[in-house]
Amino acid sequence: MSFNREYTEALDRLIAPCAIEDFIDSIWESRHLHVVREQKGERHRNLDDLISIDDIDELLTGTYAAGQRRWDSVRLGKDGELLPPDQFLSNRNSSFAQVDVERVLAHYRHGASIILNNIQEAHASVARLCNDVSRFFGVPVHANAYLTPPHAQGFPLHFDSHDVFLLQVAGEKHWNIYDAIILLANATHQRDTYDAPAAPPTRLHLKRGDVLYLPRGLLHEGLTTSEMSLHLTIGVHPYTWSDLLHDIVSALAQKDVDFRRSVAPSLVFVDEFHDRLERSLLALSARLADTSHARRVADRRLQEVRALRRGDHHGALSQAVRSRPVAAETVVQLVRGLDPVIQEMGERMTVSFASKTLVLPRVVGAQVAALCSGAPSCAAQLPPTLDEDGRLVLVQRLVHEGLLEVLRPTE
Incomplete structure (x- = not known):
């Protein structure tokens, strides 16, 4: 089994030193995997640069508290139960509410866990990781953050209807993992309640930098020790x-x-x-x-999943403000995180990405394929089946449409 290296880097970052082939063949959808930070070795990137407690602080007190958001963007859990939203939200209508940060912090000080849902929508590094994992599996991927005070349990014993990678960002946490009552359970199965199986659980202790993979349906619960805990869950939604x-x-x-x-x-x-x-x-x-x-x-x-992914446009506005006209030698590259879909239709072709579809003449197919390969290039280096002016106009348009970004502007 071979995989596109460009698509495997994010998964390798999570599960190394376990080989991706071994993970897919014998672990995925079958059993849990605990990756200890010290096992990764120097050649594998750790998770230190992904997100921090300061980032969570900024998200909660700034981004999530600035105006109304989806009412379930922030949840609180204490003693294994979710707290009613009216204990920390205000001005709630059917879909949106205002987060009351003061009450959220007060609940945390009294032992409640803070849950920030879908933080890939608000944090660039987490969004990149979710995008890259999504490219590997070909399905939607989301991320939630869980901040739990010492000696606490925010969530009850439960199972998820999607596969989960738990990333221990700070502190530490004990996990009890039980055999699945329903193998590869789906959302319908979550409507019922389940008791812990009679068999003793597998007990794991996650420290900063550790990763835990849990297939959907596996019952689990997490409890903090004398330290607080911050972990992310990367949820991979299956297409069965x-x-x-x-x-x-x-x-x-x-x-x-x-x-x-x-x-x-x-x-x-x-x-x-x-x-x-x-x-x-x-x-x-x-x-x-x-x-x-x-x-x-x-x-x-x-294609539908690809269209949902957002490109990594960090710095794009500054570049646009300071940009100079794109010339034949201007080096450009596919915007990171985009995975364009190219289709031919008679004398025309379409390039779909990020909920946008461009219609181009089919004659530019070789040049578009080269530009969408991910390798840096410039108009002067594109296949000569199109004249110089045509290649330059094509590059200029694709930069303008947000498919390409300028790496090194010409002087």
């Missing part, structure tokens, strides 16, 4: 076989009338209907077995 089959059937129903024919539930128990039911199921199942349908649906799903 049932999701794929559902999407294939939905796509086929748009084109194939047999998938739109009705099934009267009352006839299922009529003897004469059994043969017809069996014939229909066999015929429709045979069409599902055509792998071309699966490829088209999976590709469309991948």
Whole structure:
């Protein structure tokens, strides 16, 4: 099994020294993995530069407290239970509320954990990590932060309906991990409550820089010691076989009338209907077995996920303010975090990225492919199948549209 090196760097940062091939083959969706910071070695980047307590302070007291946000952007948990939102939010309507920072801090001082949800929307380094993990798995990825005071348990015993990488940023935390009651549980299974299994848990102690992978469905609970704890959860939302089959059937129903024919539930128990039911199921199942349908649906799903990713535009505004005209020798590169989708349609082609689609003449395909490869380049170095003026105009437009960024402006 081989992987694109550009896509594996973020995952390698989390699980090294475990090889990615070993992780996918024997750990992913099967069992937990505890990576101790000291095991990583010098060649693997640690997590020190990802986020800090000062960053969490700024997010809570600045970003999250500035105006109304989604009501569940901040949650508090104490003694294994979530606190009612009205204990720390104000001016709440159906979707948004104002975070009362004073009350949040008061609850923390009295033993409550602070949970900041979806911080990839507000923190550049975490956003980059989520984007890169998303590129590897091809699914949406989010990040939450959990700040827990000493001798506390913010969240009850629970399991997640998505796979999780726990990153211990500061302090330390004890974890009890139990066998899954429902293997690879989904969101529907979370509606029920479950007691801890009779078998004793696996007990782990996470220190700063450690990483813990938990497959969805695995029951777990975390408790702090005499130290506080700050950890991130990187949530990887699965696209399952049932999701794929559902999407294939939905796509086929748009084109194939047999998938739109009705099934009267009352006839299922009529003897004469059994043969017809069996014939229909066999015929429709045979069409599902055509792998071309699966490829088209999976590709469309991948494009939808790609479109959700935001590029890393840090510094782009300063560059735009100070920018000089892009010349033939101006070095440009694909904006970090973007994963454009290129499609050809007759004499035209489309380039889709970050919820935007550009329509270009197909004749520029070789140049666009070179520019989207991720390698630094300039108009003068692009394939000569387009004349010099055409190559320069193309680069200028792609910089203007936000697909490319200038690395080294010409003097």
